[in-house]
Amino acid sequence: MNISVENNSLKEFYSKVYTYASLAALPLAVTGLIANLFLFYILLTDNFFRKVTYYLILASVISDIISTIVSIIVYTHVAGFTLDYILGSVLCKGVFFVAQSSYGISMMNLCLIATDRYFAIVRPLTRFYRIYKKRILISAEIMIWLLSLTVTSPKLIFMKVQRENTMMCEHDTITNWIASYLIAFIVIIYVIPSSIIALIYWQIVVHQKNYTQPGQCIGSESTEGKIQKRKFIRSLISINLSYILTTWPYFATLFGFAITRDSFIAVRNRSLAAFLLAFFSFSTTTSITILNPFIYFKFDANVRKSAKKVIKRLSLGLQETSSIVIQVEELPRS
Template sequence: MPKHDSYYLLLLWSIDDNIIISGPCVLFLGVYPDETKVCDLPHVNLSTSIYLYFLTLFLFIIPLSIIVINYFRIIRFRVNYIRPGQQADNHSNDRLRRNKFTRVLVTITSIYILSTWPFFVNIIGMAITFKSRREIRKLGTGIYLMSLVSFFSTFAVNVISPFVYIKFDHNINKKFISIIRQVLHKK
């Protein structure tokens, strides 16, 4: 299969998955007649609950499992790998680079987990209790605020991630600084 065909197949598969996973939101999301400015899951029933479990599985558990398994494989390979013909004095430098690489992978993964898991715990809680966000608000301000913060923290990962990569990945940092310098010198 030519490379461009596999690219289009992957693109089509991604679009299809997005429609299958996100499409049912149209069926479950809505507004309340007395509160039209707030989008919610007004009727959390068994089908909504199943969808929330499905959403958590496909948007959190499966991607996180793939990331953790692959990062573990990469780290294990990097720890056990010895470059052919490597000098003994370079071995300590190589080990420092491997440890730094491992720390970067663990840090990036940890930030992703810490910023997204509260939202998925929240929607699993909604699925278990059959409570909408409006009903959660009636339980108390503290619980409702935690629910809102979990929602925003999940979207914050999209804002935080580029800065994490710039901070921890030397190559990205160098390229970023190079681009900034080019932009500043053009003005």
């Protein structure tokens, strides 16, 4: 009897964790969706962004928008206690597939952007890349989407929810095959892209520190130029670290599941701290779609400048509309 009461209490506690987490995440997801749509509008309408690099960013923004919409749907159902077994299974498989595909697309696009910046800054005279740049980047972007969707697609098969707890979404019994897949997934989606980004940006940083423009004497660089160089270096480091450090806990947790073969429920029953770490590590990783637009607003001066113009234009439009409404209301009535 006591065991049954204790199990019911634990089940109720974990249900509250899912519900409160969804309630907290819902406004953040809506904010992320609005920010991504705003960034999408800027990149699509401003002629300045008719460049290959920004087209790559636009592709990432589209995947982030799709992922955020799916997250909002899931958070709404969890917060409203409207998940039966069938709907829970569909959303469980869907949210993992879409969110992690989007993450893979974003990470690999960062690699592609880093590669493009490497050739533009460190090796600008590479003839082959200059001639075939557009063709290379378009082909690479198609491969990124196909690879990310392919690598993530097995999650549509072995992600599941518990019949007695439709809010519990986890991997099926972790066999040797699933464990091998999880490790390969971590390497392809996280380890390789993070390593490439770190390596390329490190080379760019070193180049920026040591490079002296031909015809310019060492030490003659203007103070303003040095400040701009330091800002550029900090931006590269910040973009790199924001992705790697924000999402590493989830992939470390996933690697732990692959090694120990533990299920999420087994971890939950054994240790509350380990359960909360695993739960919030995934939540943090999915929140990268919320952070992405703000990262670009923060570190890309061109995006930030265009955003300010749009906001100013909207503000002036609202002021003019308010002024017209006030004037109409003040007209004498016959």
